[in-house]
Amino acid sequence: MADILAAAYPWTKVLHIVSMVTWMAGLFYLPRLFVYHAETAPAGSAQSGTFQTMERKLLRQIMNPAMMATWIFGILLASTPGIVSWTSGWIYVKLAAVVALTGYHEWLARRCRDFARDENRLSGRTYRLVNELPVVALLIIVTMVVVKPF
Numbered sequence: 001m002a003d004i005l006a007a008a009y010p011w012t013k014v015l016h017i018v019s020m021v022t023w024m025a026g027l028f029y030l031p032r033l034f035v036y037h038a039e040t041a042p043a044g045s046a047q048s049g050t051f052q053t054m055e056r057k058l059l060r061q062i063m064n065p066a067m068m069a070t071w072i073f074g075i076l077l078a079s080t081p082g083i084v085s086w087t088s089g090w091i092y093v094k095l096a097a098v099v100a101l102t103g104y105h106e107w108l109a110r111r112c113r114d115f116a117r118d119e120n121r122l123s124g125r126t127y128r129l130v131n132e133l134p135v136v137a138l139l140i141i142v143t144m145v146v147v148k149p150f
Contacts, residue, residue, distance in 0.1 A: 005080040012080070016073035023070050024138060026063035027101065030055060030108050031131040034115070035124040043118035055112050067105055074098070094144040097137045104133055 005012070037051035078084050084091050111127075114120045143149070 002081045009080050012073050012076045016077055019066050019069035019073055023066035026058055027134040030058055031127045034127040039124040052116050059112050089150040090144040090148045094141050097140040101137045
């Protein structure tokens with residue numbers, strides 16, 4: 001198995017990066033849709049229905065598969081011999097940030113369900129603020145992987 005993982009390493013890394021970029025794009029875009037939905041589309045309106053469709057499709061057809069692929073390819077990378085030193089601290093910080101992004105993803109999914117039921121209680125301003133959270137996580141993750149500071 002180790003030989004297979006080592007041979008597939010470059011392709012696994014490519015698929016992990018593409019999956020991560022796709023997931024991050026969704027994590028940035030869905031809250032922006034929520035901003036516009038909360039500020040311009042009254043519950044029950046045709047415009048609200050359009051936003052609900054866009055939000056649901058983004059979450060189910062792009063974000064969920066991209067998140068799962070990111071995790072799968074990340075686990076394969078971490079399982080490849082010689083790639084991760086489990087005695088280094090950077091990998092644990094990175095993993096904590098990825099777990100936090102996964103929690104944020106689930107929080108967004110719950111907000112999507114709120115909008116689908118016309119039960120959103122958060123303002124556009126709130127969604128603007130939380131839209132900055134993935135930036136922090138992305139900075140931490142990239143720094144840990146590239147710099148490996150500890």
